[in-house]
Amino acid sequence: MKKSNIFFSVLMAGSLLAGCGIQSAPPDKSAPAPTAQTAKDTKNPQQAVNQPPTPVVVKRIGAHDVQIEMTAQETDVEIAPGVKYHSWNFNGTVPGPVIKVKQGDTIHFKLKNMDPKIPHSMDFHAVTAAPNKDFANVAPNKEGEFTYTAENPGVFMYHCGTAPVLMHIANGMYGTILVQPKDGYPTDKRINKEFVITESEVYKQNDFNDMKNGSPSYVLFNGKTTEANKPLYAKVGDWVRIYFNNVGPNDVSSFHVVGTQFDTVYVDGNPQNVLHGLQSYAVPASGGLVVEFQVKKEGIYPIVDHEFSKATKGAIMKLVVTKDGNPPQQ
Structure with missing residues (x-):
């Protein structure tokens, strides 16, 4: 089966799922929260739909070398209409941009x-490094440069490692880095949407x-x-x-897709x-996963x-699965 319309979503979609018996609680405006980006891509996995384009942060500078430049900053982000959170983040979004490299790349x-x-x-959970040197703190209004190698393929977390780490992650300093397997996945040829x-x-x-003792x-x-996300589409x-x-x-x-295995x-x-x-x-905190399934019916x-x-x-x-993979005409 030929790959078509492959796209990455750096922020994805939901809303009340009428008819499915599933809905989220109304937003609690007394406890605001962080945001991110939205579904996407065809050619540029760094760019999100329904948001201002996210700058490409990965630049290939050699067959096995990539250059990545990012910022640490504070930005107000929106999780739901009228609900904002003053986040600490990477590149102004929560999560930070999806980063995609190849197994064996030097970053x-x-x-x-x-x-x-x-x-x-x-x-970066995706690299081999000496944490006290390669994950060292960068002082306010300063820049730091580091080099390391992505030796193993997978879906990895990245986050700020400055103490207290819990506060930096909970305030929004995290994202996902994908390390593509050297020979791809055995099932690559059948995949239509990502x-x-x-x-x-x-x-x-x-x-x-x-953050230490409470419930999120x-x-x-x-x-x-749920209410702030937009649907993903497949055919x-x-x-x-x-x-x-x-x-x-x-x-x-406990990651699950209703209606399929x-x-x-x-x-x-x-x-x-x-x-x-x-x-x-079951995926632990800082764990990753790739799942594949076929959607056989509209719905x-x-x-x-x-x-x-x-x-x-x-x-x-x-x-949302439709006959042609496109949103219904309004």
């Missing part, structure tokens, strides 16, 4: 800390005690709650691949870690964290 990374008061850093989903938790603004006020898919018969990353910072996710699962996104025929998969397929206390806090989005 030449520059972090510009635009925060005038707080040091920040970068911890999406990236990042799950995260939101706690009370800058309340470290709540919101649980987000790609930085937004009848498509094979769909989802790159899933649970950044936490605290909880396990996962034909193939690559744990942590590594093609050597393959399973078949699963209904859900709405809710994508959820099947720990439904989290789904009701926003961890729902919908995959």
Whole structure:
């Protein structure tokens, strides 16, 4: 089967799933939360739909070398209409941009800390590094340059590693980095649509005690709650691949797509870690996953964290399957 219309989503979509018996709780405006970007892409996995374009942060400078430049900053982001969160983030969005490199690439990374008061850093789970040197703090209004190698394929988290790490992640300093397998995935030829989903938790603004001991006020898919996300689309018969990353910072996710089973699962996104025929998969905080399934009928397929206390806090989005893969005409 020929690949067509492959796209990545750096922020994905939901809304009340009428007829599916699933809905999220109304936004709690007393406990605001962070945002991100929206579904996408065909050629540029760094650019999001329904948002201002996200600058491309990965530049290939050689056969096995890439250059990545990012900023650490503070930005107000919106999780739902009227609900904003003053986030710490990378490149002005929550999550930060999806980064895509190849297995074996050497990453030449520059972090510009635009925060005038707080040091920040970068911890790439996808690389081999000496953390005290390669993930070192960058002082306010300074730049840091680091080099490391992405040796293993998969779906990995990146985040600020500055203490207290919990506060930096919970405030929005995280994202997903995809390391493409050197020889691809065995199932590449059948895939028609691809999406990236990042799950995260939101706690009370800058309340470290709540981050340590509380229950999240919101649980987000790609930085937004159900009502703020927009649908993803596929057509009848498509094979769909989802790159899933649970950044936490605290909880396990029970990842599930209502109405289908996962034909193939690559744990942590590594093609050597393959399973078949699963209904859900538990992904720890900082864990990754690749799932593949075929959509055989028209309809709405809710994508959820099947720990439904989290789904009701926003961890729902919908995959809409139509005859042609396009939104219905208004």
